[in-house]
Amino acid sequence: MSETGALAYWFDIAPSVTGEWLDWYLQDHMPSRVGTTFVAGRCYEALGATSSHMVLFETATPEALLAPSYLELLKQVSDEDRQRRSWYSNPIRVICRVVGRSGRGTGSVLGVLRITDSQGASDEMIRATLNELLAAGRKVKGIGSAWVLQNDNSMRIRMDEARVTGHQDGSADWAILIEGGHQGDVEKALDLFEGIQAWRSLELGDAVTRGVYRLLYTMSQSDQAGI
Structure with missing residues (x-):
């Protein structure tokens, strides 16, 4: 990932509609976003997390999320879209700046430490700690x-x-994401993070949510070429 903006979204989908939701997401929703505002998108399913699913869209810059074309797209909500919205529960939507990065590529397994509330810790302290992790x-x-x-x-x-729906979605302050090929390796990395003194000294407690996800599908701008 070389982009500097991202939209991260965690939510629960009822097992009874997961197949229908995934088909719509891959055939309709992702293609309508990737190649316009977003340069890439990913869809994940929990291996061990409080949210059943996660999606991640990348933009060339954070400001691209405010492009008039995208804001206009957010206003276009059909009756079918409103029905699909009922499939989602416990949504958390975070409009992000990528402030640290190491390595390259996309892993089949993603580990997440999400900070919902910084508990009074300064941005500088958290940024320094997360970059150490x-x-x-x-x-x-x-x-x-x-x-x-x-x-x-x-x-x-x-x-x-600009949105017609989603105003009540939850949010978070920070997240660190780590990518690997196997769940065990990602779990080891998260265990390492949680044992580092700088992280422990933040005393974030229940404000931190840990999760591990497997990649279901990914789509990039180049996939849209020639369609």
């Missing part, structure tokens, strides 16, 4: 890349002004 994670065998996301709430507010 980022460097440590790359030393774990089987880990190919890691990156740090910071929420930009001012952009979330501007997007919500």
